[in-house]
Amino acid sequence: MQEYRDVEPEELALDSSFQRWQLSNDPTASAFWQEWLIQNPDKADLVDKAASLLLSLHHSYDQQFSERVAISDSEIQSEIRRLHDSLERPVVAVKWFQFAPIRYGMAASILVVLGLFGWYLLQPKTEKTGVTYSELVTQVTEPLLEVSNTTNAPQLVNLPDKSTIMLYPKSRVSYASTFAGAKREIYLSGKGFFEVTKNPSKPFYVYANGLVTKVLGTSFTVQAFEGARQMQVMVKTGRVAVYTQDQVALNAKKETYKLEGVVLTPNQQIVFSPAETETHLTKSLVEKPVPLEQAAQQHTFAFKRAPIAEVFTALEQSYGIKIVFDEEVMRTCSLTASFSDEPLFDKLELICRTINATYKQVDGTIIISSNGC
Structure with missing residues (x-):
């Protein structure tokens, strides 16, 4: 290479x-x-x-x-x-x-x-609009329940499998009164935070204006307002697979229990632009990564002459984000510092400034560049 x-x-x-x-x-x-x-x-x-x-x-x-x-x-x-x-x-x-x-x-x-x-x-520059919420709902043969949030505050929606949706204002969802089939399917227009009860034998799907999100049990946010230039899926816990409604082999993906497409982990997101000439999903970190719930209780981020590998490992475990660096080049680098509730990117900025390094994110991964200490 x-x-x-x-x-x-x-x-x-x-x-x-x-x-x-x-x-x-x-x-x-x-x-x-x-x-x-x-x-x-x-x-x-x-x-x-x-x-x-x-x-x-x-x-x-x-x-x-x-x-x-x-x-x-x-x-x-x-x-x-x-x-x-x-x-x-x-x-x-x-x-x-x-x-x-x-x-x-x-x-x-x-x-x-x-x-x-x-x-x-x-390629032809025809504008893509995706598959709208109304089009998706009208294609479903079984009766659906619809919840529409016309208030100015988020609204909790309880699903038949004990999963929940925090439905944001100007948003609506449709779903069956019972999840009797081989999968659990939700149709969304707008923004919702999902906490899905784990059931590997019955995958959970969210269809949102051309974007498909598939999970087995996790928590994540889908933002897909009809007519918006960009749509997002942001993961809080677990693993989430995202792909577009018009992708080839959609039916095959729906019939499997594997997470295919672009797989996201905590603090990662997908941005989808349906009006672009060439459909693609852009993977990155969320704007403000937060520590995982269990890890937040375990790490204090206090270091005294700690090898830099130990520092990056602590950040990886706390935020669930992969940090890539050349351990051989940076073997003599160490850090003495104490962090509290600073945002992750502020922590990285301070660490890199201390050891004369730089960082960037590529497809949801942090890459550290350094000439050594």
């Missing part, structure tokens, strides 16, 4: 695997680059700069393509140099964009964009 170590940011930005990771969150590409970052933590800066260049180019040329604006050689070279200069690196010749000196029409513009970003930018 060393073949990318000596490339420049602009070269990495044009790599197809790197593009699939950054632009479409392709699972195979994501797994590869996460592993590559773990093995090459000193190259985090290279990845950051390449990602900035790629995303800036993607936004600029995707907009021009959607507006059917022709793109000339000089425009491409100018944009590359401008974005490259913004990264505070010397301008280099970009040999990939040396085309014949003619004025391009629409067909040539498509080829230019194809060379930059791959086949996915040529």
Whole structure:
């Protein structure tokens, strides 16, 4: 996994695997680059700069393509140099964009964009709206009970299996009066916090405007208001699987007791943008991770010349979040500090500042970069 170590940011930005990771969150590409970052933590800066260049180019040329604006050689070279200069690196010749000196029409513009970003930018740009709550409910043959929260405060909903939903204002849910079949199914529009009674033999599904959440027993929040630009699933405890309503093999997922799709653990979330041209789920940490209930009682976060590996292990166990670092490079690093109720990211900021390191999150994992102590 060393073949990318000596490339420049602009070269990495044009790599197809790197593009699939950054632009479409392709699972195979994501797994590869996460592993590559773990093995090459000193190259985090290279990845950051390449990602900035790629995303800036993607936004600029995707907009021009959607507006059917022709793109000339000089425009491409100018944009590359401008974005490259913004990264505070010397301008280099970009040999990939040396085309014949003619004025391009629409067909040539498509080829230019194809060379930059791959086949996915040529897909039809029809707006996706997902499957609405009303459409889902009308497809169900058995009678459903509906609860609609028209108040200004959260409302507790008790389900037949003793699970509960804290239903937020302007939200509604529908469900069967008894969960008699092989699965428990809930239909949601809006926001609800679910505490699901564990039953591995009868999976629990939440269908929310194109987003499907599947659990066996856990607690999590689904926020999926109809017409919203983004929808979220945030996990408090246990493991949750999330996928979209229109994904292939949906029926197969519904008939199994395994957690498939994108699996989330505590303090992780999924963000889904149904109106985007290319459907994908973006996995990350929640904005304010909180300690797990049992772990919060066990860890005081008081360290005296503690090896940094011990510090990161304590944070991992407390928040249920994976922290990746090069233990060999940081073997001499230690910490003397005492923390109380500071947010996790404040703790990480203080720790990294003390040991001259940096951190970033990738797909719900914290990655620490350091040259040693």
